[in-house]
Amino acid sequence: MTTVPARERGLYHGWKVVIALFLAGMMVYGCGLYSFTLFITPLTAEFGWSRAATSGLVSAFWLAAPLTLAGDPIIRRFGGFRMIAAGVVIASLTLIAIGTCKSLIMLYALRLVMGVGKVLMACGVSILAAQWFSRSYGMAIATCYAGWHFGGLTMVPLTQMLIDHVGWRTTAMILGGAISAVTLPLLWLWTRVPSPAERGEIPEIGGRLPLSVDTPRAGAAPALGTVMAQPIVWWSMGVTMLGAVAYGAIITNEAALVDELAALRGLGHGLGAGAVSLTAVTALIGALVFGWAADRFPPLLLSTVDLLLMIAGAMGFVLVARGGGPLVIDLSAIAFGLAVGGFEPVVVPHMKKCLPQQWFGHAYGTWYLGYLGVLFAAPIALGWLHDVTGSYLTALECALVPVLLAFVPAVLAARVKALV
Template identity: 35%
Template sequence: MTGFVKYMEESGGRGPYFGWRVIFALALLGAVLIGVAISAFVMFAVPLSAEFGWSESETGALVSAMWLTGPLALVLGPAVTRLGAWRMVFFGMAVQIATLFAMPWVTTYEQMAAARVVMGIGMVAMVPAGPVIVAQWFRRRFSTAMAIVWSSSAFGQIFIGPLTVWLYEHYGWRNAAALLGLLVGLSLAVAIAVVRGGRSPESLAIDVAAIEGAAPDAGQSADRPATAAMDRPSLLHINWTAAVPMSLAALCAGLATIALQAEAPIFLDALGLTQAHAALLLSLFAATALAGVILSGWMCDRYPPVVTSLVVSLAFFAGIAALWLAVKGHSAAAATLGMGLLGYGLGGGEILWVTLFKRQFGSAVFGATYGLFYCCFQLGMAAGGPVGGLAFERWGASGFVAALAIAYAVPTIFGAWRPGRMAETHLGKPA
């Protein structure tokens, strides 16, 4: 009863706070976007290889081709405020739908590679817009709301992967692609209906400050006047003394994340574990990563960033220690503990860094700084596979674990300390 009254108060007597409808819409779109763009296409590798005779490396390159568009976030991120965040979301989803409907007519490798790049453009158009929309509706609970949206991609991959297999086994991969296009279109229609009329809090006369607290910007945006940043939101208005190490930290975090996942089957095989056991540990990693996202988002809203950073780093390096023991003793129990802890640390680190890029530089330039984060994180993910493979080939299982530890030392240092003052103070502390 108390919770219901609180919800009514938050929305002026009109029901639950409209911002949660926005979060539902963004989570739904994020789930289908990432599920189709990643899991569905990974599953398409089998029928594509069978029909066209493409090798594993060629289909793997198709999966990775989408991430080549990551640097576009540096341009599209700052453009969010000028073009409109919801316009970019709808454009990105429309690109995904059009590409899926076009896939049945693909007959060459070059055409499929081009389709993947186009899907990447659509994804990069949408991804920077989502956090900006969340920031419009949430201040005190920004990280929690962002964690819900961020974690939706995991649910999308869990459900859309098996759905894709079922569709192409029954209808062929070409019809499956078109049916997935219909699914994305239906999801977009549902999202539009859910947020209809609520393009921004101002459009519904909702006082976000009364619900979520006053804007936490500390009057300046990364050592520059906030008004200038608001008039011309771009990376020119941030403190690059902080931005350079933070960008490097985001890159290293992405690298460690993909290096571990890409080499996990080979690494676990070297420990003497069966493929079935390895698959189980990868599922554990995904589950604890999801838990890390949610819990870190909750912590970021309640405690200073350094607290969340220390918890994330402790989980990661405890996981590294467990894997080291597993390498030395070929212990399945230690490997299980290590993968679980690493999942929590790496998953929690993602939402932590989204929050840090917002608080360090302020809401006024968040579209631009999130684009910077996303670009660096994706570049790290692109490099993670080759770097992880090289480390394992040259130095074996022990060297691979050491390489992960070295890579994550950078996010650990700059997660706890960054040069220059933060543009936003923690809402739970005095300004």
């Protein structure tokens, strides 16, 4: 009988990989999404563009969604380090270039290219973490996702300060340079080894592999129809695509929404950045809590809690649009942030548990394609409704409807044993 070797002293290398991935997400997502939402107000003021156009600049980040289908083949061919590092460099260079732009079309093009960088980073993070963790994958991937929201917590106040002092253009260039400077050193140091097998280690144990143990080999990815036929995949697609309408619409417009209402009521400057920062810190907490819970509780229960938090946050912002004050803004940002943080950790770990290892990358890419498609369309729709009606109230009320409909696949999933 083969005995499992004792753990080597020191931190398991997989957690070093997670630290590097945490930093990658912190910079690419923190600067590329959270910080970029603060550019909406100065862009509107400088160019006189509509709110739909400027909101579209934020959501154009997701136009690279079809690339998610190639995530698994890319990482098989080039490895996680090259894939994630390429995404980081692309995001860095395009954000620097955005600081020089004066054309709406060019800004959209650069945001699309920046989205390519984000997709490469995000797909690489999820698949690479899956190669290092099995039993604790929920906590590991949640820690990686927490980095995205930690980026919002740390980069949003810095971004607002820079915009106030040096303008949005110089701010974009500074943030672009910071993405590569902060991220690449630890990626190079800790993620070049693609899996525990390459180090001769057992996942999550850290001991040396016995000579009699064969290292697993990646199998061929299944056909798309085979992937979509799995209950965990259609449940994931249904819940996240409907729930992501409010997620995408609000996260993109949160700063502009709060600043607009604050200006109308004379509540002062900077409340929008404060609300985004509060959303980011609670999203970080939500990611860690839901990631911990994903290793212990069924996905149907967790998705129900997450959707209820999303509804509470969206309804809170409706109350803000109807006249709610700073306390309502803060409570709405907290509920919304917890829901945002839990979105991926609720779904992705259970997808990994319910599918064969060689299927996970393909299934994740398929799910992420639909998810990003909604995140692209929802902010533009909300911005257009704002331009048509003159306020965010109708748009926020419309965003609530799909979240309520997300309970339909959740109820249908109650019949699937793996989800309850």
